[in-house]
Amino acid sequence: MTTLIRPEGPSPEDAVLSRRGLAGAALGAAAFAGYAPAALAQAARPIVTDAEGLTIQETTYPAPDGFDLPAYVARPEGEGPFPVIIVVSEIFGLHAWIQDICRRLAKAGYAAVAPAFFVRAADPAPLTDMAEIQRIVAQAGYEQVMGDISATLAWADQQLWADSDRVGITGYCWGGKVVWQAAARFAAIDAGVAWYGRLAPPANATAEQRAAGAPWPVDLAGELRGPVIGLYGGQDRGIPLDTVEQMRAALTRAGSAGSEMVVYPDAQHGFHADYRAGYDAAAAEDGWRRLLAHFHTHLKS
Template sequence: MTTLIRPEGPEPDDIRLSRRALASGTLGGLFFAGYAPAALAAQAAPVTTDAAGLVAEEVSFPAPDSFQLPAYVARPEGDGPFPVAIVVSEIFGVHEYIRDICRRLAKAGYAAIAPAFFVRVADPAPLSDMQEVQRIVAAAGYEQVMGDVSATLDWASQQLWARGDRVGITGFCWGGKVVWQACARFAVLDAGVAWYGRLAAAANATPAQMQAGQPWPVDLADDLKCPVLGLYGENDRGIPLDTVEAMRSALARAGQTESEIVVYPGAPHGFHADYRASFTPEAAADGWRRLLAFFEARVKA
């Protein structure tokens, strides 16, 4: 098991190995059935949300490059139409934690859609080798990811049960950065909630890493087309507080008065991930409450 303390996975000196045998899922349908073994804590007791009163299904639809993009969808039973919430995964793709997030949002009245951004190369969810996971994630470049978000928006707009004119987006770790990028690109989005997505290049980033990560959220404040709520941990070793303050300053300069960043004292990276050792119940619960209130005012309204 790897203790994840950075959005895109660990540095070499972050690795912590465990002898615990992981048998948390088997392959079934389009997606790995369990929790990502590379990050599953030995003593984890993840939140589990049933599908009672919901329609939960695996779908696929064409992306701009003609790839049939798989996605997990959870929505309330009934005709709707329901406001839409796009869920952007961590580096492990659409494993059980992300599917459960979709069901939680569906229980709150949203049609939640989690696209599988990485599977053009491979599904990272069942892998324990973090280097292989990082290789797969690195192949998902900015234009591909934005194309996949666009395809998700287009597909949702064609569903009778979805309100294509009321759309929010939320994402975790790697997906938190995607939230900032998407909210700067797509005018149809009404709100975004970014959970500890990287905001700027690391101080020790190589030129190649700096280039690969562009556009960085700190450079996109002027382009945001909807408010974004950022949820960050004080003790996140991969997202230094000086980059959080730089983002706050950029938002202020851009006049983005409805956007906000909350920093949870003592919280590490991945504090919402209830299947990891980093799970911090108080911060996770408060962040989820803030997400629902943020979406209620801007997506459901």
């Protein structure tokens, strides 16, 4: 099991094993079927949210490129309409943890929709080869991802149970960066919560890598259509704190009311992922509290 310290997966210099070891990862995978085995810790005790009082749906809808985009949907039982939250996955796609995040949001009164951004190429969820996972994820470019979010918004607008006038977005790691991008792109998105998504290109990035990752959140602070909270770990080796400060300064310059950057000094990358070795219960619980308060303010008030 590779210890993930970067949103897009490890670099060659990160090729170290967790102290729990590969055997532990295999045991964990057996105990928690459906969780991404590439990051699952043996000692993990993931929160498992039941579906009582919820309606769960697996559906597809057309993306702008004609692809039938799969999505996992969890919402409260009843007619609604319920505020909608788009959930953007990590590099592992729609594995069990992302589905559980959707159910947690549904328990809080939201209709959560998690699109499968990567499956045009392949499903990364069951894979253990990080190089192959990264290859799959790299094929989901900015315009494709924004098109998939556009399709999700359009599909939700057609559902009687969805209040498409109240829409939020949240995402993790790879998906955390997407939150910033989508909040700048779509006027329909009223608020966002970004969990440890990359904000700026790495200092050693090539010109090609900088271009491939654009637009970067630090360049979008003045374009946000709704307020975004960024939740980051002070011990995140993949997202330097100086880029968090760059983003905070950019938000201040832009006068982005309601947006803020929150840093948990002792937390690592992926601190909200309760199936990973880097899970930090205190930071995760505080971040979730902030998420619910933010969405309550901007989607329910």
